[in-house]
Amino acid sequence: xxxxxxxxxxxxxxxxMVNEFVYCPRFFHLAWSGxxxxxxxxxxxxxxxxxxxxxxxxxxxxxxxxxxxxxKSVTLESAxxxxxxxxxxxxxxxxxxxxLEFKRGAPEPGAEAVWEPERVxxxxxxxxLREQGFQCDHGEVYFAGSRQRVRVDxxxxxxxxxxxxxxELRKVAADPxxxxxxxxSPKCPACIMVGICLPDEQNLLRxxxxxxxRRLLPADSPARPMYINTPGSHVGKRGERAEVTLKGQTxxxxxxIDLSQLVVFGNVAVSTPLIRELxxxxxxxxxxxxxxxxxxIAEGLPSRNVELRRxxxxxxxxxQLAIASRMVEAKILNARTLxxxxxRPRSDDDLRNMKWFATRARxxxxxxxxxxxxxxxxxxYFSRFASMLKSTEADEFDFLQRNRRPPRDRVNCLLSYVxxxxxxxxxxxxxxxxxxxxxxxxxxxxxxxxxLALDVMEEFRPLVGDSVVVGLINNGELSRGDFVSAGGAxxxxxxxxxxxxxxxxxxxxxxxxxxxxxxxxxxxxxxxVQMRAVAAVxxxxxxxxxxxxTR
Numbered sequence: 001x002x003x004x005x006x007x008x009x010x011x012x013x014x015x016x017m018v019n020e021f022v023y024c025p026r027f028f029h030l031a032w033s034g035x036x037x038x039x040x041x042x043x044x045x046x047x048x049x050x051x052x053x054x055x056x057x058x059x060x061x062x063x064x065x066x067x068x069x070x071x072k073s074v075t076l077e078s079a080x081x082x083x084x085x086x087x088x089x090x091x092x093x094x095x096x097x098x099x100l101e102f103k104r105g106a107p108e109p110g111a112e113a114v115w116e117p118e119r120v121x122x123x124x125x126x127x128x129l130r131e132q133g134f135q136c137d138h139g140e141v142y143f144a145g146s147r148q149r150v151r152v153d154x155x156x157x158x159x160x161x162x163x164x165x166x167x168e169l170r171k172v173a174a175d176p177x178x179x180x181x182x183x184x185s186p187k188c189p190a191c192i193m194v195g196i197c198l199p200d201e202q203n204l205l206r207x208x209x210x211x212x213x214r215r216l217l218p219a220d221s222p223a224r225p226m227y228i229n230t231p232g233s234h235v236g237k238r239g240e241r242a243e244v245t246l247k248g249q250t251x252x253x254x255x256x257i258d259l260s261q262l263v264v265f266g267n268v269a270v271s272t273p274l275i276r277e278l279x280x281x282x283x284x285x286x287x288x289x290x291x292x293x294x295x296x297i298a299e300g301l302p303s304r305n306v307e308l309r310r311x312x313x314x315x316x317x318x319x320q321l322a323i324a325s326r327m328v329e330a331k332i333l334n335a336r337t338l339x340x341x342x343x344r345p346r347s348d349d350d351l352r353n354m355k356w357f358a359t360r361a362r363x364x365x366x367x368x369x370x371x372x373x374x375x376x377x378x379x380x381y382f383s384r385f386a387s388m389l390k391s392t393e394a395d396e397f398d399f400l401q402r403n404r405r406p407p408r409d410r411v412n413c414l415l416s417y418v419x420x421x422x423x424x425x426x427x428x429x430x431x432x433x434x435x436x437x438x439x440x441x442x443x444x445x446x447x448x449x450x451x452l453a454l455d456v457m458e459e460f461r462p463l464v465g466d467s468v469v470v471g472l473i474n475n476g477e478l479s480r481g482d483f484v485s486a487g488g489a490x491x492x493x494x495x496x497x498x499x500x501x502x503x504x505x506x507x508x509x510x511x512x513x514x515x516x517x518x519x520x521x522x523x524x525x526x527x528x529v530q531m532r533a534v535a536a537v538x539x540x541x542x543x544x545x546x547x548x549x550t551r
Contacts, residue, residue: 012077013169015085015124018162021169022117024185027193028169029178033305068093076128083166085125088142097134099125106146113150114141123162126154176307177539180206188216198532201517205542215519217529220509223258223283227501229265229494231290236271259283261428265497266290284428291406291491292417294424294450303434311538316439316451323455323537323545324442325362325370330459330547332358332377337550338462339381342388342470350380370442378402385411385466390474397473406489413483413490414472414500418465419457421504425527426453426460433531441534456530459547464523468500468507477503516546 021028070091077084089100101122107113114122122139129136138153152158172179181199182188188199200213226242228235233246242259244252262278264270265288275285279300287295303309315323336354357377364370386399389411399411407413427450430437440451442458457465472478482496492500508524521529526548536542 012079012082012084013166013173015083015121018083018124018165018169019117019121021172022120022165024182024187024191024193025168025172025179026181026197026199027191029172029175030193030196032173033176033178033307066094076125076132078128078131081127081131083124083128085121085128087125090125090129092134095133095135097129097136099129099136099139100142100149101125101139102142102144104144106143107141107148107150114152119152119158120162120165122152123154123158127159127162177541184211189214195528196532198529198536201529202536202541204517205546213517213519217519217521217525220522220525221260223260224505225261225263226252226254226259227263227265227498228252228268229497231267234269234271235262235264235274237274237277242274256281256283261286261424263288263424265292282432284431286424286428288420288424291489292420292497294420294427297424297427297431299428299431302431305434308434308535308539309436312435312439312452315441315538319367320441320538321365321367321370323534324367325364326545326547327442327455327458328370328374328377329358329362330549331374331461332361332381333549334459334462335377335381335466338466338470339384339388343384344387350384353377353380388470388474396480406491408488408490410478410480410483410490411469411473413492414469414478415465417492417497417500418468418504419461421501422457422460422465423450423453425508425524426450426456426531429453429527429531430456433528433535435531435535452534456527456534459530459549460523460527463548463550464504464507468503471507472500472503512550515549515551 017028017032020031068091070089072089074087074090075084076087085099087099088102091098091100099122101118103118108115112119118141122141126136126139136154138151141150141152142148143150181197181202183199183203185199188194188197191197194216200210200216204210204213228244230244230246230251233244233251235242235244237243237256238253240256241253242256242262243250256277259278259281261283262270262274262285264286267290270285275298278285279298282300285298287297289295332354336351336358339354340351354377357373357380361370361373361377364373382402385402389397389399397411398409400409402415403409403412404416407416427437430450430452435452437450437453440455443449443451443454477499478496482493482499484491484493508527509522511520511522512526513519514521514526514529530548533542533545537545
């Protein structure tokens with residue numbers, strides 16, 4: 001490893017991250033380099049156990065004090081050791097110190113009642129107390145579940161283990177790429193990083209002989225987007241709720257913990273306190289024009305994973321044809337499948353042509369050719385799009401060809417509106433994964449264009465966007481009164497937008513079988529899985545990008 005790589009080593013390592021490194025080096029790297037984390041029942045319970053202690057930070061007493069003292073939430077740091085720790089409780093007397101850590105659950109049966117990560121973390125606190133002049137030969141762990149204290153002796157063997165772990169941790173931290181995931185580990189199902197790490201998925205793509213992935217992804221969050229499309233309304237923060245008001249009257253009130261996004265259309269005001277609070281919770285605020293044009297997004301601080309964005313910038317500048325060709329192939333094949341299932345009458349020529357376009361797209365070695373194939377396939381697809389729509393006596397949903405900016409008929413209005421919703425979701429997902437949504441591998445970057453979101457959207461256009469539009473029309477969920485025509489352009493009315501938003505949310509919550517990994521997953525979760533797959537390819541963890549293609 002070069003000297004330049006060592007320059008990226010952390011100056012001071014928190015004991016908590018030493019614990020994480022012993023638990024799983026990949027977990028540590030993802031948390032350190034990308035500032036990524038998650039939450040599950042265990043972490044929530046752990047926070048509750050620590051809540052009373054963490055409210056009060058105290059410093060250590062004088063070294064020579066003979067009085068028995070107890071200090072809570074003590075921060076220890078040493079530039080010499082390159083370590084720091086926030087210890088739950090430190091008890092001192094006559095130059096002796098005992099660190100005490102609180103843990104959820106109960107001690108493990110057997111001689112080693114405390115797991116190694118916790119023993120190493122406690123020993124780091126012991127080293128820091130020794131460095132401050134205290135005698136410290138043991139620590140203790142208090143298990144809240146069983147209300148037991150367990151002693152951990154700071155043996156020479158344990159202290160040597162701490163030194164070795166910290167040295168290895170620094171090498172891993174300096175490497176821009178994370179270590180490979182654990183294989184079929186019992187640690188993974190309870191890990192808060194499992195939805196970020198994707199261990200079984202990574203191992204399968206590295207080695208096709210591996211067993212099918214376990215369905216380790218956490219359940220979809222119950223939090224959902226909040227859509228505000230009432231002109232002149234105001235969204236503000238009231239306690240732990242987001243409240244929508246209009247002329248002093250409350251229209252809607254939602255708990256902040258139930259929000260995954262705040263989405264506003266047109267002339268809607270959002271208060272600064274609410275934006276700041278949502279940023280702290282990693283909840284994006286998205287703005288649309290009244291007609292559904294995606295205008296912008298507000299996020300908190302970006303991911304610390306600079307190496308991922310650096311590689312993305314290189315790939316965007318050079319063009320990642322291998323990724324782009326698979327995305328275009330998937331778009332064509334999924335559009336073909338939608339036509340095959342819903343088109344009337346079936347056009348075998350169009351289906352054969354689209355199959356040929358998809359095969360050529362995967363094999364092409366030229367960007368210009370790929371663009372031409374994508375355009376030809378889109379033309380063939382939209383020439384048959386009307387065959388998927390139920391005819392009405394009033395011909396309310398005639399469709400001749402794709403048009404936009406502005407859409408000039410109701411079907412194109414719906415397509416543009418739903419595509420805008422997809423772009424928003426994938427833009428927010430790119431930010432969450434640590435990617436820049438404006439640097440694409442197929443769509444060329446230009447001002448104001450979320451190129452990467454548009455790239456990943458390609459395979460989801462037929463699966464989500466077009467399916468929503470076909471379903472809305474064929475199920476009779478929209479009528480002429482849900483649209484407004486002016487100046488040759490067509491847009492949705494307020495009631496029409498509500499109907500489309502409900503249909504879109506239903507679709508992204510629909511489960512399907514992932515074609516590569518074989519488990520059931522919602523489209524909402526699939527957005528993140530596919531965006532993380534792009535990141536893995538850019539980092540060199542996956543050999544190729546595998547899109548979602550339905551049969």
